[in-house]
Amino acid sequence: MAHHSPNPAILVSFPNPDEIVDSLATFIIHAQKEAVDKKGRFTVALSGGSLPKMLRGLIGNPAVKWDKWQVFYADERVVPLDHADSNHLACTNLLFSKVPIPTENIHTIDVSLLDDLEELSDAYEKELIREFAQKDAARFPVFDLILLGMGPDGHTASLFPGHELLAEEDRWIAYLEDSPKPPPKRITFTYPVINHAARVVFVAAGKEKVEMLTQVLDNPEAGLPASRVKPAYPGQLYWFVDDAASAAVQYPRSPFKL
Numbered sequence: 095m096a097h098h099s100p101n102p103a104i105l106v107s108f109p110n111p112d113e114i115v116d117s118l119a120t121f122i123i124h125a126q127k128e129a130v131d132k133k134g135r136f137t138v139a140l141s142g143g144s145l146p147k148m149l150r151g152l153i154g155n156p157a158v159k160w161d162k163w164q165v166f167y168a169d170e171r172v173v174p175l176d177h178a179d180s181n182h183l184a185c186t187n188l189l190f191s192k193v194p195i196p197t198e199n200i201h202t203i204d205v206s207l208l209d210d211l212e213e214l215s216d217a218y219e220k221e222l223i224r225e226f227a228q229k230d231a232a233r234f235p236v237f238d239l240i241l242l243g244m245g246p247d248g249h250t251a252s253l254f255p256g257h258e259l260l261a262e263e264d265r266w267i268a269y270l271e272d273s274p275k276p277p278p279k280r281i282t283f284t285y286p287v288i289n290h291a292a293r294v295v296f297v298a299a300g301k302e303k304v305e306m307l308t309q310v311l312d313n314p315e316a317g318l319p320a321s322r323v324k325p326a327y328p329g330q331l332y333w334f335v336d337d338a339a340s341a342a343v344q345y346p347r348s349p350f351k352l
């Protein structure tokens with residue numbers, strides 16, 4: 095069997111965050127159309143932090159088929175769903191409360207299990223298995239799209255520099271109780287899940303990201319968590335950033351295209 099190395103990342107730098115928002119919406123709708131035409135559903139994973147507000151270009155857009163979306167969280171903080179730290183709350187406030195998505199299409203953590211991280215992460219893994227395993231019969235789920243952010247320390251989802259979870263090869267969902275960024279208790283997609291997706295998009299904007307973005311793209315050998323995102327062929331990784339974040343980056347930029 096021919097062995098393909100991962101496709102190189104495509105870096106697109108936009109003049110400002112509003113232009114990221116518009117192109118990201120166009121990109122997501124294109125990915126949705128391709129997935130829905132092929133299999134009648136669109137599986138997408140979202141992040142918290144600065145990502146949810148970058149999805150505002152989807153609001154009011156008639157091309158979005160919300161009833162076809164199956165939404166998971168690439169990571170989630172182990173807190174009640176109405177807690178200020180919840181990634182689901184951020185996505186709800188900034189997106190889901192403003193669009194007609196059926197609530198059963200949004201896969202949240204089971205809040206009856208907040209006191210038992212192992213059970214909670216197993217239950218979330220089962221939630222993914224229900225969506226993917228029978229239909230795709232694959233070892234790992236193949237998300238149509240995973241949207242990620244990059245923290246100022248180079249973390250992504252809840253995969254932090256130097257953490258033992260960076261080496262996880264088996265589980266789909268892992269938990270941690272020692273996140274260096276509060277809150278400490280979280281669950282996260284593992285690399286095998288992220289790196290089996292059809293498309294992964296990092297979204298990063300602002301001059302606060304410039305050093306870390308330069309490090310992650312120009313010095314991937316350092317092995318920061320965001321540099322370890324390398325979707326297996328034929329998957330494709332994209333970076334949608336603004337010129338403030340990419341100001342010092344040497345990695346070649348590409349024009350935005352679908």
Ligand SMILES: O=C1O[C@H](COP(=O)(O)O)[C@@H](O)[C@H](O)[C@H]1O
Pocket residue numbers: 140141142143144145169170171181242243244245246249250251252275
């Ligand atoms: O803690 C988290 O941080 C990352 C990055 O956040 P950002 O505000 O720097 O974009 C985020 O992607 C992740 O979902 C979240 O739990």
